[in-house]
Amino acid sequence: MTRSCLVIRHVAFEDLGVLGTLLPELGFAIHYFEAGVEPFPVAEMQNCDLLVVLGGPIGVYEVEAYPWLVDETSAIGERLRAKKPTLGICLGAQLMAASLGARVGPGAAREIGYAPLTLTPTGLNSVLAPLNDQPVLHWHGDNFDLPRGSVRLAFTASCPNQAFAIGSFALGLQFHVELAPECIERWLIGHAVELSAAKIRPATLRKQATQLGPATAALGAEVVTAWLEGAFA
Numbered sequence: 001m002t003r004s005c006l007v008i009r010h011v012a013f014e015d016l017g018v019l020g021t022l023l024p025e026l027g028f029a030i031h032y033f034e035a036g037v038e039p040f041p042v043a044e045m046q047n048c049d050l051l052v053v054l055g056g057p058i059g060v061y062e063v064e065a066y067p068w069l070v071d072e073t074s075a076i077g078e079r080l081r082a083k084k085p086t087l088g089i090c091l092g093a094q095l096m097a098a099s100l101g102a103r104v105g106p107g108a109a110r111e112i113g114y115a116p117l118t119l120t121p122t123g124l125n126s127v128l129a130p131l132n133d134q135p136v137l138h139w140h141g142d143n144f145d146l147p148r149g150s151v152r153l154a155f156t157a158s159c160p161n162q163a164f165a166i167g168s169f170a171l172g173l174q175f176h177v178e179l180a181p182e183c184i185e186r187w188l189i190g191h192a193v194e195l196s197a198a199k200i201r202p203a204t205l206r207k208q209a210t211q212l213g214p215a216t217a218a219l220g221a222e223v224v225t226a227w228l229e230g231a232f233a
Contacts, residue, residue: 003028003049008072010035010056010091013186017178018217019052019224026228036068045075050085053092055176057194059142060091060098061105073099085231086170087224090140093172097164100147107143109158112200114138114208114216117162117175123153127171127226128163130219135212137176139191144174168230177220181213
């Protein structure tokens with residue numbers, strides 16, 4: 001049985017990564033939609049079997065600069081209220097939170113680079129269990145409050161909400177497990193201005209991706225596989 005998967009992509013180099021191989025293996029036919037290029041496919045966002053909302057270097061509150069965020073946020077909220085399987089990564093998780101009325105804004109500190117998560121007791125008993133104290137890729141400056149009806153799964157010292165779940169149908173991840181480490185160079189180029197402003201050397205992230213990226217990607221595939229099993233049970 002083939003299921004449909006709509007992927008909202010906000011910037012070309014932040015794609016499904018290793019999930020782009022995993023999802024077809026699990027029976028999903030992938031269709032990318034490039035945010036801001038054409039009107040949002042609201043009907044497809046509601047009717048697809050799985051919606052994946054990826055990351056990007058903008059904030060959900062920047063609606064004057066990027067007015068299409070209003071339609072995207074509204075459509076995500078409609079889907080979540082209908083309890084349809086939805087996965088959000090970084091900006092995608094922030095959009096999920098905002099769509100249900102939660103605050104999203106600049107955090108206390110910018111997190112960029114591979115570093116461990118700490119799971120909550122609920123998180124330790126969730127699909128995120130393999131990630132406890134394991135390095136994942138952080139690349140964000142904004143944080144979200146927990147949306148209504150969700151449970152907190154993970155945190156770091158400077159980001160109190162790193163992951164949340166809503167029932168078995170929705171999972172929001174502030175961090176990245178999807179990056180194929182061999183593609184880190186695209187991120188380093190695409191985020192060159194941000195890295196320079198944060199005084200982070202590309203060589204540091206390149207080394208982390210080489211040493212830690214393969215294990216993170218493997219754990220990410222394990223987590224997403226387990227989540228999909230529950231979402232489509």
